[in-house]
Amino acid sequence: MRRRSKNRIWLLWAILCVAAPVLAQPPRGPLVVSPQINADKTVTFRYLAPQANEVKLSGQFEKAPVAMTKGEQGIWSVTVGPIKLDIYPYSFQVDGVTVMDPANVAFFPNERFKASLVDVPGDTPLVHAMKNVPHGSINYEYYPSLEGTTGSLVVYTPAGYDQNPATKYPVYYLISGTTDTEETFFKVGKTNLILDNLIAEGKAKPMIIVMPYGNIAARVAEQKGGTKPADPTVRDGADAVKRANDFATDLVSRVIPYVEKNYRTFANRENRAIGGFSRGGGQTLRTAFSNMDKFAWVCAYSSYLSPDEMERSYKPLVTNPDNTNKQLKLLWVSVGSDDFLYKGTVEFIDYLKARKVNYKSLITDGGHTWMNVKHYVAETTPLLFR
Template sequence: MKRPIPFSYPNRLFLLWFLCCLSGLAFAQPPRGPLVVSPQINDDKTVTFRYLAPAASAVKLSAQFEKAPVPMTKGEQGIWSVTVGPVKPDIYPYSFQVDGVTVMDPANVAFFPNERFKASLVDVPGDKPLIHAMRDVAHGAVTYEYYPSVSGTTGSVVVYTPPGYDKNTSQKYPVYYLISGTTDTEETFFKVGKTNLILDNLIADGKAKPMIIVMPYGNIAARIAEQKGGSKPADPTVRDGDDAIKRANDFGNDLIGNIIPYVDKNYRTIADRNNRAIGGFSRGGGQTLRAAFGHMDKFAWVCSYSSYLSPQEMDKNFPQIGSNPDNTNKQLKLLWVSVGSDDFLYKGTVEFMDYLKAKKVNYKSLITDGGHTWMNVKKYVAETTPLLFQ
């Protein structure tokens, strides 16, 4: 007959240690609060936003479709909520103000890529699919690429290749270099501008030619500082000041000397100016105009979204554009300028268009409602890409 093993003092210590470990593992797991659904898009195009903050004394919704922050109401389990709208179908950034502190929506995975605060995004669908909506069409691919850049740094770009790119391995494509604005990143035209879905839909409808779109990061100074262990420099205080122009030229040199050669080497591009376009929004639009006017041998298609160059800078740095309009008009297959009527850059952009008109430089323009927003940028991309490479 087997005798039971005595429960000795060391065994008791081991058991106590084991139970403590189990208890520690249990307490190491963060507590799960109530399920919060936010944003909730309702059938009537109203949108309900919710935020869990049991200890907060005040929570407000700040959204680009609202003129001022909207107070939210505290409900059961400390969930604050508000229903607003109906909201015009589009994609909008929003955030919450919790006791005066701005925060993202933790219940929402969609966010606005930015160097500073990253707002959340709400996509209100239309009754009919909007140009940026996901449709049942052939889709292109989006790839993140890294290339050797200036000062020994590594640059980053997001690249869209059209439907069929991987199958039609003998076909070459034109390229559109598309640059986002101040504080934006190389992801913004993709994640907020939905450029890939816009092109998928336009190509499926036969309205745009299949093309490669390259979306670079425009803040060279910030990237150098980040990778060299320095502090990110503040943005230039004057849009057409010496510092802003130098930074734009630094980006242009990186684009011409590094990005374009990398793309031409690694993708099936038609590597000539007639099959190369450049465009950009805000700061990216200024970089676009400076790079294009300074390298007319590289680009035949130029799109400026909510941006401009002053007549003084044009006469000083790019006198050939206005002094020989016949040659300029012969070289540029498209010069596009667009801006919103409420955009803070509206006055300067109209002045730029007046300058081109006075110099008899051909251009196409579009003035829309609204301000300096990505809602307008999507419109400009949808209007211009069907014109490229035709």
């Protein structure tokens, strides 16, 4: 009798051990494929929401959210397009709540919003496509930053870097926009693939690209237990300028020494470039113009400084344009014609022209988007370090 009771206890224990992991798993539901890129470059999006009353697709390839239709098993779907070949952020609006696509692993790194990414490829590979060429590496780095905090970087090294330990490289410091992170130029801008392709074609020189996080104030607050401050409301106001100057201090006094200690670089201004998008472009211009001994190549994507700020803070650059033109091997300014910063950027271009400061400019179609940013990176990196 005792033996039978003991056997039952062991049997019950074995059943529980097997069942517990199964019971802990949530129901998987039906397989959802999204996004599905069709041969005609239309794209089908799907989202599982059996209890939802309304689901819409929102993406930068559409002017307004598009209603989706509920089908079997509670899967909502819609097919849109054909879509112009590129990479786009998108999301779903589920009963008024914006969510990412859970069926898609590609996402847009950002402090404020979370979107998924869809890549509509060309029959002929685009400049950011994965091609059969030698590929560089992406490294995540941590460095001692301002106020005792730890900063983060994403660093691209070109193909052959690890195989050629005696070779040194120039460095391009590339800064994302407001609410973007240090990963955005990598994961959305595909900067590593753009450089892999351009270098393989002999169009760009092999270079290291350093992508820092631009929001120093947010990082300090996070690591010191404070509240993340709101973004400045005036682009050239005192708060925005202070934060840009803090970023410049961090880049010049912390990031550059860290990179030059840990990577094989040419440590001089002729082999340093700086560029950025939106807020990162403003940080680029302020950092470069305040440290002309550090950078010879400057690229502003969808960004500018106002004439008032130029006159107030960087007057020597325009009162002696000959000297400025000798120092800067490239000053690039680009913007889309539908960009909300178009007017200010064109005003900045006109200001430089009137004061005989040399520059290269590019006005494209489109707005304040990463589709344009990829284009600007592809246009400017072949000009660097020549």
